[in-house]
Amino acid sequence: MINAKLIDLATALGVSVTTVSKALKGGYSDVSETTRAKVIEMAKTMNYKPNANAVYLRTNETKTIGVVIPTMVHHFFSIVLNGILEEAENRGYFVIILQSNEKYELEKKQIDLLIQKRVDGILISITNETDDFAHLNAIIKNKTPLVMFDKIAKIVNCSKVVINDRKAAYDAVTFLIKKGHKKIAHFRGSYTPQNSIDRFLGYKKALEDNNIKFDQTLVYVCDKNADFEDGYSNAKKLVQDHDDVDSVFAVTDLVAIGIIKYLNEIKIEIPEQIAVFGFSNWFMSTVISPTLTTIDQPGFEIGQRAASILIDELAEIKANRDVIHQTIEIPTSIIERESTLRKLKTELI
Amino acid sequence: MINAKLIDLATALGVSVTTVSKALKGGYSDVSETTRAKVIEMAKTMNYKPNANAVYLRTNETKTIGVVIPTMVHHFFSIVLNGILEEAENRGYFVIILQSNEKYELEKKQIDLLIQKRVDGILISITNETDDFAHLNAIIKNKTPLVMFDKIAKIVNCSKVVINDRKAAYDAVTFLIKKGHKKIAHFRGSYTPQNSIDRFLGYKKALEDNNIKFDQTLVYVCDKNADFEDGYSNAKKLVQDHDDVDSVFAVTDLVAIGIIKYLNEIKIEIPEQIAVFGFSNWFMSTVISPTLTTIDQPGFEIGQRAASILIDELAEIKANRDVIHQTIEIPTSIIERESTLRKLKTELI
């Protein structure tokens, strides 16, 4: 038998569809315990599973949230997704995940698909390309709650979950300065994404606040993809251009690992000659030699909070209450490992 | 306006719902080109998006496939998912992704949810725990096509996409033997998963075929999670137990990287003293020092083929043709890197 429906249970038991429906949902005072028990029993033996699509048509709820991210082949995003999935599951929501592959056009298309599915709400981390937000505003106008996380657009009127990239970068560079580093290079991301800009600004501010003159030639742009290759090739340039550089703050762990790889190859000692500081705390950072000092960017919590806020807003709307958008900043922290100079230990050795 | 529907377009244009529906779908000969153009125009201005749930109720198709995997925070699975997403998108299907977190009970629950959503078909890679397949057989009985990939159960009657783990392992160990290694340890996965068993059997067979006596004490079980920690701690044991071991074949890159990490720490040279061979070709393998020789397990293709077969079967069923299940073996290959002895290069240096 293919997918039993309410009427199948009803005829099998000789009662009405209404009774079956009420019995299964529970919370109705007007169905006797005995019939209720019988219905539930029968549902189990006939392996009844409610048809979510039909349910939606009546209730206007799909109990589904849609997620659009640039890519899932990315440690950070896969952790974020985990946070989203856990929160959604705990609160009885499905999750549909779509990738934008860092393409604006695809992002638009994916949102369209989610709307066709009539998801109850949408979580999004936008692409680096995205600079027109009409498709996001359309979602909001459509009364579908939207929560942005990680890669957000400040201008869009919705709740957001972010980290403070500027502060985190500031802390990282200050940490290097405190350790005695003076000539600190920065491998930045490309010019458009907000977090790339913010990390750069944090770097610059930390230098200024510590009376170190900002030197544009110490800034290298990783605009390919802010990945391993970028780090590797720019590290090559760096040591050619500046033989006296004593540390690098990289926009991403992947870039930092590219740097480490190159420095290892040409036998420059890390951190004794050049210290390296990453960003994100990917698993890989614990595995590379030397292990990488980095900023922990708590992906799981970001995902969880984003989902939680979205589902809260859904509840508010259902209860006909006003939704107040909020922007949550998840705190980051420095994870100190081998790739930065640890004065004490070095002195002991 | 919240989500325009057919009737909104119809009243706006002064035509019937039927006409609008036909015009939008296309392929109907009985609607004039002029009205058709008008309808499409109006659909655009009113931002009409069909309600997928309502469509399903009529067509019995959700154009959605469900995917259940142990975890997505895993390079291999995230690549597989990419393959699935690409194929599904090209062929006009949605994808709902659920995680089982390696828990049998959760796997069952996730399948239930997919059935409630009335997905057209299901792709699954089962958990290591799963040894009862009633929930999978129920899907099949339910006439929902099922395709298993990577972690499969031979006994379940459906199409499958796999790699030949035994052969791949056999090739890996043969490769080591050809390079002159004689005392080859194996860090295997736990006892239940089929691919862990198969890789072990391939290892054993390669030894036998090359007249190397199988030594049980050279086999270490990574049963925690077949992860980095397992590799690291077992490497410690290995060098204590066998000071003359000359190579290790690891069940997974992650385990291999744990080994490399430990050997690096105690200054054992790789590959000169001990060669290391991984399995899966994770990105990390290209980044670790020395880079890791491994088996390339083409995740993208696995995902793509699995999705393709599933969607093909959907089409067969729709056309009322018989479905013939197939088992596809995606070929693997050896990726040679620094962690195994390369006779020529070493001699040159």
Place this chain on the structure above:
DNA sequence: TTGTAAGCGTTATCAT
């Protein structure tokens, strides 16, 4: 306590 019937948005059959 139980049942009848309308309606959700769409498609498809049958008239016009």
Place this chain on the structure above:
DNA sequence: ATGATAACGCTTACAA
């Protein structure tokens, strides 16, 4: 070439 209408599976207001 266009439209009226039934049907998909479910929930719920209302009736019995």
